[in-house]
Amino acid sequence: xxxxxxxxxxxxxxxxxxxxxxxxxxxxxxxxxxxxxxxxxxxxxxxxxxxxxxxxxxxxxxxxxxxxxxxxxxxxxxxxxxxxxxxxxxxx
Amino acid sequence: xxxxxxxxxxxxxxxxxxxxxxxxxxxxxxxxxxxxxxxxxxxxxxxxxxxxxxxxxxxxxxxxxxxxxxxxxxxxxxxxxxxxxxxxxxxxxxxxxxxxxxxxxxxxxxxxxxxxxxxxxxxxxxxxxxxxxxxxxxx
Numbered sequence: 470x471x472x473x474x475x476x477x478x479x480x481x482x483x484x485x486x487x488x489x490x491x492x493x494x495x496x497x498x499x500x501x502x503x504x505x506x507x508x509x510x511x512x513x514x515x516x517x518x519x520x521x522x523x524x525x526x527x528x529x530x531x532x533x534x535x536x537x538x539x540x541x542x543x544x545x546x547x548x549x550x551x552x553x554x555x556x557x558x559x560x561x
Numbered sequence: 562x563x564x565x566x567x568x569x570x571x572x573x574x575x576x577x578x579x580x581x582x583x584x585x586x587x588x589x590x591x592x593x594x595x596x597x598x599x600x601x602x603x604x605x606x607x608x609x610x611x612x613x614x615x616x617x618x619x620x621x622x623x624x625x626x627x628x629x630x631x632x633x634x635x636x637x638x639x640x641x642x643x644x645x646x647x648x649x650x651x652x653x654x655x656x657x658x659x660x661x662x663x664x665x666x667x668x669x670x671x672x673x674x675x676x677x678x679x680x681x682x683x684x685x686x687x688x689x690x691x692x693x694x695x696x697x698x699x700x
Contacts (some may be wrong), residue, residue: 477607478677493565528675533610553607553675557691560606560635560676561592561647561667 470494470548474491474505476489477555490548498529499541502554516554528555563615563631565608565676570643579652586659590667592641592647599680604637604646607675611635618669626662628653630665632687633666635676648677 475481485508492501503521506513518524522541523536529536530553536544546552562575572589579587594602619631632650640646649666653659671692678689 472688475607477675478605478679481605505690530610533613550632553610555607555675556677556688558591558671558675559678559689559691560604561671 472501472533472550472552473491473554475551475553477553479556480512480515483515484509493547496546496553498531498536498546501552526557530544563608563612563633565611565635565637568635570634570648572648573640574619579632579650583592583654584588584629585654586650586656587650587660588663589653590649590663591645592648594642594644596642597680601680601681602640603679604638604640605677606637611674611676614674615670620623620654622662622665626653626658626665628658628662
């Protein structure tokens, strides 16, 4: 299974973006992003709290649709998914 | 026209195109880079999702305020002070709808469109904090 993880803004600066990943079957959005972010402590701390959950302000999307924090530990990633993780928007 | 792009736009041409038969008012919002002691501003977008979200906002505004025409162009990349960031052109039969529709569109963009700004200074840079803690597709 191959998926792509896209970080934006400050998260991109800390962790890179358009990262191809090959998670194991059964991986969830939470486990996928957590495993990638663990590679750099500053990036991990920007996205996750001390309990390993997304900070309240972090936005997670799967294939362009937002996934609520209550569901990220249950939603399994599928082949070809594009997962996006970013801070609050600030356009306009 | 709903776009995220690096290039600037010809606002005069957009206004001309917005003057469809039956139009009584055209309102232009032009958000520009403010001189806040910065050297440049860098803008980044999740482009596909940003365009889809702006199309949704334009559709909602058109229905709610009976707009006749909507253009939204959000620029990305590096911009200098006084350059255009966001251009919104709306037309309607009457002034109140045009003003209200334009205001609705900019307010919704700030809530939900995945675009970020970084102010670049001589000492480095700082990401502009979003005005809304959530945003981005939360409806």
